[in-house]
Amino acid sequence: MERAERPDLPSVTTTAALLRLGRILSTVSAGTTRHLVRHAWRRLGGRPTTAADWPEELSRIVERLGPAFIKFAQIASTREDVLPPRACAALRRLHDNVEPMRPQDVHQALTEHLGPERAKSLTDFHPEPLGSGSIACVYPARLSDGTQVAVKLRRPGLTDTVRRDVAILSTVFALAGRLPGLRGAPLADMAHAVGASVLRQLDLDAEARNLALLRDDLSTLEFIAVPAPVTELCGESCVVMDFVPGVRDHVEVAELSTERRRVLADQTLRAVFEMLFCTGLVHCDLHPGNLRLTRTGSVVVLDAGFVYRVPEVVRENLALFFLNLGFRNGPRCAEAVLASAEQVDRHSDTAAFTADMTRLVDRYGGTTARDFDLIAFSTELFASQRRNGIYASSEFVFPLLALLMVEQTVRRLDPDVDFQAIARPIVFRAASGRPAGERRRRLETAG
Template sequence: MTTTTGRLARLPGLVLRCARVGVIVFGYGLVIAGSAVGARLRGSPDGRGLRDGDRWVRMLTRLGPSYIKIGQLLSTRRDLLPDEVTVPLARLTDGARPPGRRRIERAVRHAYRDRPWPFREFEWTPVAAGSIATVHEAVTVDGRRVAVKVRRPGIERVMWQDFTLTSAAMRALGLLPRLRRMPFKLMHGQVGGAILRQLDFEAEARSLTALRANMTGAAGKVTIPAPVPELCTPEIVVMDFIGDLRRFEPGELDGDTRRSVQRAVLGTVYEMLFIDGLVHCDLHPGNLYFDLNADLVMLDAGFVIRLPDPVRRSFADFFINMAMGDGWSCAQIVIESAAEVADDCDLDGFRAALGELVAETSGAKSGEFDLARFAGRLFDLQRRFGLFPAPEFAFPLLSLLVIEGMIKGFDSDLDFQAEAIPVLRRRNIPRDAPSAVER
């Protein structure tokens, strides 16, 4: 009875949220479509239409944090989208519109209502504002210079509403004949649940500590701010302040430094994926920077996922076999790790089709290899042949998709797959059976 009553109480808010999203999308859709059609009728190549990045930014900002996150991820794919779109979208990574000072101050004061005020100085104007939080510079009472990440007031309710609405959309998508067998509900629960966990700032503080420990032995130098656990709350993360940062972009870096940066980033991501299993899925330009020595600085640990060991092992085996051009082993790994295999699945046909795909991409340089296209074709093969992957595989794939789009501009001759092999070969992974690599 209580559960039913709670659902009914939330229903008006869901209806209003759904109506707001629909009105905003419909309104901006009409404007964007009208602009594109008008440009075509005038024969103008400069028509804005879909390329009007500023308009996309305004729409996503009005839609709210869940949609701003989509814009942040899209801003990293400058290899797939035009600069007119990605450059404005990049503002969403750390330049979103912050709440008013009064709301921020009320939220911070409330977080420390049961303890003495811990700050000697606090800058209420944010140094950065993202989709979920604002970041402020402060000095603790003992003189420690810190960054204070403050959860946006009211964001929890909006994100839960969006989660509920997208859950309903996934269920509806699963009713389509061609997609009926895809586990959309399970995938949404995993990925959507991980996005909602970004609201737990105490968990983020623990992730910062874990990432710092893991990166100590990494090949490249990576700086991650240390949290101050005694000052962290469910709505506040307090960590060391790192100043003098530069945005993660090629800029004036020479060729050798660009290649060094690219290898350092890939090495860091591969360490997370194949060795530690603690994966940062949100390394957009608002979370990844350079220091003055062009070493990497990784901020924020909200969207960090612990991969189950079977997923980590299978993903690593798939990657090394793809790099070696062994399509048969790649197919076998997909089959063995599938969450479900349809009764009418043509396993031999799947092996042959995936073998062709791997042969096309093996050894491709960063300028030639398109992970987004590869993942789309792999997903289509799985759908056609009735092989349904465990939803946790979405996380390492998302991590690579985000970072691939960011580093392609540094060096187009680097071999993404070959760079992973040194990390893969020094794995120390106990297995009950011989690896596909060992066959």
Template sequence: MAIASVGVTGLAKASAGFLTELPGTVIRAARVASVSLGYAVVFGAATLGARLRRRRWAGEGEHLASLFISLGPSYIKIGQLLSTRRDLLPERVCTALGRLTDAPPPPRRARLEGLLRRAYRGQEWPFVEFDWTPVATGSIATIHRAVTRDGQQVAVKVRRPGIDRVMRRDYQLTAAAMSAAERLPWLRSMPMKLMHAQVGGAILRQLDLMAECQALDDLRANLTEFSWIRIPAPLPELCSEDVLVMEYVEGLVRAAPESLSENVRNVAARRVMLTVYEMLFVDGLVHCDLHPGNLYINDDGSVVILDAGFLIQLPEPVRASFSDFFINLAMGNGPLCAEIIIESAAGTADGCDLSGFRADLTELVREATGVRSIEFNLATFAGRLFNLQRRFGIYPAPEFAFPLLSLLVVEGIVQSLDPKLDFQAEAMPVLRRRNMPRTSVG
């Protein structure tokens, strides 16, 4: 597999040239602070006014989406992920945030053309047709329809000019925040900088479209046995760090779940979960960005994945530990779930009460096992798990954030398709096909 595990190298890479970037980073920090403050005033005034009139303010979703757009791509990504959680956020807020998949206006044609001409400098222009009006606009890139010199219809993903500087400055700002957080007494032992390097480095990796080209190839190879899933094939000879060229998928429509028949929704929900479980438990791959702009459901229940920018290869010990935790959660084996968390932790606080943690996690697993799927909420479970770890001073391996993020994102989509789907039961066939998991302590 060519996809590298994300490590502290992301921190070193993003920090290179920090002194020369410092003025730009300071300006970026000032902009983030001023924009956030301005929206806080608007939110506060509107909320207060609505309460005084004893009404609910209906504009919070639109204002929240506008805030994310104003802050830039790193924050738009957050909004896109939040838009999938209709089980946690009001419908009107998720609907507004859902528009972030196409919300950012495209760059001017002159800037796009300049970037593409530089990308293909020294070689023949590879397209006989190129539509400069994008068919889709994302926070990091725009997608254009084109025809190659040999007549193939392709989608050309072009990184937004200058977006790498903005995202690297955001990374530096959040890195500084994590360094400050580690000095707080209740967070002093928690590996905040390491966790930021892992997650932030993975987000920055989305800037490298040549890496995404390889990720698409890897994802296609791993999921080739599923005839009902389509992933566009890249054209590596036309790809670079700034440009990704792949086959064009015709007829994509972002259908609302209610527009599909109940049978199609049920089939699609199981197929999406099977795809995610196959990646997590068998291949050790994590797709952390399966929001509706990247995941399409056709009216026959087939699935299309268009993007592989946020694809992470888990280290084998992390894949095995996460798989073991999940299957023992489904089996109600709380004591072993606790042991897996303890053994895979990045560290523990001085005087950590491991016996207390084992008892409380066993109780949490007991409550989550055997409940109806419609009553099980992964976000709530993960929140309680993280709270237990924080309270007892058990700090998880940073890589554990990725499979949880993947499941949290896709859970919102799947529940909108089939709220009765049993997440734990659907995982069991996949878990049984891989190496037998550990199911006893010791």
């Protein structure tokens, strides 16, 4: 099978990595010490000794460690089935509420990107951010014609630190994948995918192009909005885009009616499945900070920094897998995995793998979001592949990340949503060769 091009993670010198690792350990140690001192001080003062503030301290430690660690924490914050809910709640702050840039740095970054004259094309620019992430901060402004826009500016001086941290984290996750309880889980590939995504997010010009493509691909979904980039003002360190009304509202799921939650769960899954099965351009970072619910009842997709083009052969086999999962056809699911595997040879036990898949699909096929445990399913799938000498395509990690990130959001909206039933017509359309999004609309109109 021809492998899709995938960006290599950077190599760093041993000395630089060790120095950075020392700073990381120092930061963790300092944060832990502060937490223990606060805990002891409460005890001396006769106050309750519960360690209720440890999730907040964890969030502060991760924030000080920098963008690569924050990205992994963002993923972890979506997994209340893995981490305590209090820890997930504390880490969610890191989606869009990291310490912002200083105002003087904001104006310097904007001037360096646009130049003194072009910067005048933005009026009513406010240095108070709409959101502040680990890579960049977003600010409100207007174009000279009065159009309201959002300006995303990259933080200065990130590149070297991010490269070192990605190399360190990739090594840690590769070692963790050898532990007994984690064998079979694709931790090394997932670390590679996330690490490469953090590096790609440094290029905001690429993000602007991804936004335009996603907006085109998802334009036929009624309740999904993607901001359009103002191409002539975008560059490597800045994205200027439409300001989507209602995006600043932090709407809690509980505030929405049951019917609205069901519609949003349906539309969110349709957006993900359109990307996975039809367009191949997959947003792999749909955590709650990038998937906003608005009071008007729509879903806004933001931050296209971690977008991956899934190869056609992977999309075809992924569609075949999902279709047969819904029909509880384990042998055909096994065929889809085997067809996409990087290596199946005379040492591979395909019969044992097919038997494992049949049992797994019988257990999970046709279930709703309430009963489907994606982490458990994926871990068993990869463990069987490893046990039976079948080496999975690393490109499957990217669709898995997209589903992992959105799963908990969908569960909160509608735990009874049947995501396999939602996938089925999209899979059929993909199999028939019909394109998605605005391209499909143009072709149908032309026909």
